[in-house]
Amino acid sequence: MTPTDQVLTEQLRTGHPGACEALLRRFQDKVMRTAYGYTGNQSDAEDIFQDTFAEVIRSIGTFRGESELGTWIYRITIRKAQEHHRRKQRKWMFSWFSDSEDESADPADPDGHTPESLYIGHEDLENVRQAVNRLPDLQRQAITLFYFNDLPYQEVAAVMETSVSSVESLLFRARRNLKKTLERPNEEVSV
Secondary structure, X not given: OXXXXXXXXXXXXXXXXXXXXXXHHHHHHHHHHHHHHHHOOHHHHHHHHHHHHHHHHHHHHHOXXXXXXXXXXXHHHHHHHHHHHHHHHHHHHHHOOOOOOOOOOOOOOOOOOOHHHHHOOOHHHHHHHHHHHHOOHHHHHHHHHHHHOOOOHHHHHHHHOXXXXXXXXXXXXHXXXXXXXXXXXXOOOOO
C-alpha cells in the first residue's frame, strides 16, 4: 500500500525504514523527466536527480505541507537543474582561461557531446532539445513541466509559484520562440 504524501513526509522525518525507497519509487521518474527535459543530457540529469533527492531528504523537516509533496520536489529539481547549469557554464567559461590543455574537453561543446553522440537518435529531436535550451529560463521551466512531465496548467503554476495565466503566457511565448528558433536557428529568442 502506497502511503499518502502526509504519511510519507512523516515517515521521512522520523527515519522510518523504507520511507526513502517509497519516496524514490513515487517520484524518481518525474524527477528524471524534469531533469532530462531541462538538460537534455542523461549524465547531467542523473547528477541533478541525485542532488534533488539528497536535498529532499536533508530538507524534509522544512517542508510545511503548504503545497503537494510532488510540487515541492519539482521546485527543488528545477532549482538543482538551474544550479547545475550555472556551474557548468562557469566551468566552461573558466576552461577558456585555463593554462592546461585538456584534449578530451572541447570548449566549443560544454556538454561534452561528440559529433557522433549528437547524431544518435533523431536529428529533429536534438534540434528541439537545443531550441528548448535556448529559451529564457521561465519559458524553459514551463515547457519542461508541461510537455516533459504532462503537468496540468494548475500544477505548473504551483511549481513555478505563479498564476495559471502566467503559465499560459509563458507557454505561448515559448512555443512561438521554439518555432522561430527551429525555422531560423541563428536568430536570438525573445523574452
